[in-house]
Amino acid sequence: MNVYLSPEEILRVRDAALETGLADPMVRPLLFDGILPRYRGTLPLLAAPGMQVHSDLNQMNRVERLVDGSVPLEIWLRNAIAQTTEAAALTLFQRILDDVARSAGGEPDIVAQTPAPEIKEEIVHRDDTVPFAFLRGGDAAGAAVARLKVPPYQDGEPLQPNGFPHAGTGWLIAPALLITNHHVVNARAGAGEARPLAEAGDLRLQARHTRARFDFETDDVELEEAAVSELVAADAELDYAILRLTEDPRRPVLRLAAKPLSVAEGEVVAVNIIQHPGGQPKRVALRNNLVYAADERDVRYFTDTRGGSSGSPVLTDDWRVVALHRGTRRVEDVMFQGRTTAFVNVGTQMDLVMRHLKEHSPEIHAEIAAAQHDGESVPAGGVPQE
Structure with missing residues (x-):
């Protein structure tokens, strides 16, 4: 099962890793930096560097996301870019990362338009x-922004086996109304025609089980999460969704x-x-x-x-x-x-x-x-x- 990349794309990424020295066993820990250690421990270890990279990529490609909502293949590609200086490999890794990140987030695959004149x-x-007040305004604005976690549902039940939450951002547009993208609440991977749309009932369930975390600025502090009572408005074409919180968080919009x-x-x-x-x-x-x-x-x-x-x-x-x-x-x-x-x-x-x-x-x-x-x-x- 290929979640993000085709077998041909896997081979291209593997070959680029081999050509740029990323298949060196000493580099492998750097490529997995930021990926849950429990998941890293499940990956098979092979003697041949090329086979190891190929295996790692295939295994990560089968996982839509982990229990913390992270996408291991996306993290691996970001780390590969950080460890690469060769131009052709950088271009390949960046293009593949763009596709994986957009697919993981369910972002629409927007067709390029004719470029406008360059900025001079x-x-x-x-x-x-x-003015210095710019900083104060930004601090106040940040209080209205929240991290969202949206669990996927299918046929009225939590999606299995990989029903881990999708991450997104939302913000207060009214005291108890939070706005985000439709594709965030849709909580399905894929881009363009490959992105499935949740059934209306499942979409409402996903909205009601969404959790919003305000003031999430560090992992060191445990914060309460705001609950959602219902999805009150949405449009897939304009890609917006408005959620009503169960309680007014009492902060400026x-x-x-x-x-x-x-x-x-x-x-x-x-x-x-x-x-x-x-x-x-x-x-x-x-x-x-x-x-x-x-x-x-x-x-x-x-x-x-x-x-x-x-x-x-x-x-x-x-x-x-x-x-x-x-x-x-x-x-x-x-x-x-x-x-x-x-x-x-x-x-x-x-x-x-x-x-x-x-x-x-x-x-x-x-x-x-x-x-x-x-x-x-x-x-x-x-x-x-x-």
Whole structure:
């Protein structure tokens, strides 16, 4: 059973590992760094280095995720990239990692569009300083962001045998309403047409059994998890889902931008993403995440995200949400910071989500609109929008 990679792709990764010295038994512990030791101990040990790598890859390829929600093949590939300097192998490992991470997170396989003009060198000469209140605004915004764990169900029962939780990120859009991606709540691996959709009943069960952990900033502190009572609105095409928590967590909600983000030619706009990559403690990608392009539906930007970041808020410098991060889009001939990039990240414009809610879930739209104007939203932090 091949979960993520075809046999041909396994062979290509094995050959690249052999050519770059990653098959050396002394390197193997580095490749497994971060993978649960209990799982590592179940892998067979072979005498021949090439056979060992091939076996390791095949074994990991059969595991969708472990009990902690991690994907061993994804971690192995990230470690392989960190240990590789040879250009061709790096390109291969990065492409395979992109596919595995997107499939593991259930992110839509978005078709590349015609590249827009490259960002020019004028960004080097732009005053990139912000008021100190920017930091306070970011701290306040982070309080509204939570790590999500969504257990998969099938036919009304926990999915077996590999029904381990899928990780994602969500944030408060109203006092007891949490928004994330539909594909996070869908809790199915795969991309594009290969990604199965949970039946409606199973989707509701998965939502009700989702757990949200606010203030998750380190593994050293045990935190209570907020429970979900129901899925109140969702759309697979726009890739959003709104969950009602069983209790109001009594913390400020994130404020939505007043209008869709647009980027004029030659304009430089920075966005910030508060996220739980890989289901790990909270991280933030700040300000060098420049917007590549924006239209009525999508905002596309350069940033660092990975599986688990799905559902994160995409914020401008005044800490207002302009988009709901959902995945990655492949691009060609695009330069960023002096190097070619194979992909940009993409989020759905929140204005479009709100318009969809107004049409299809007017009660939820009204609840969110009221919360956005009741004075409980995160303060702007003193940074004007450009």
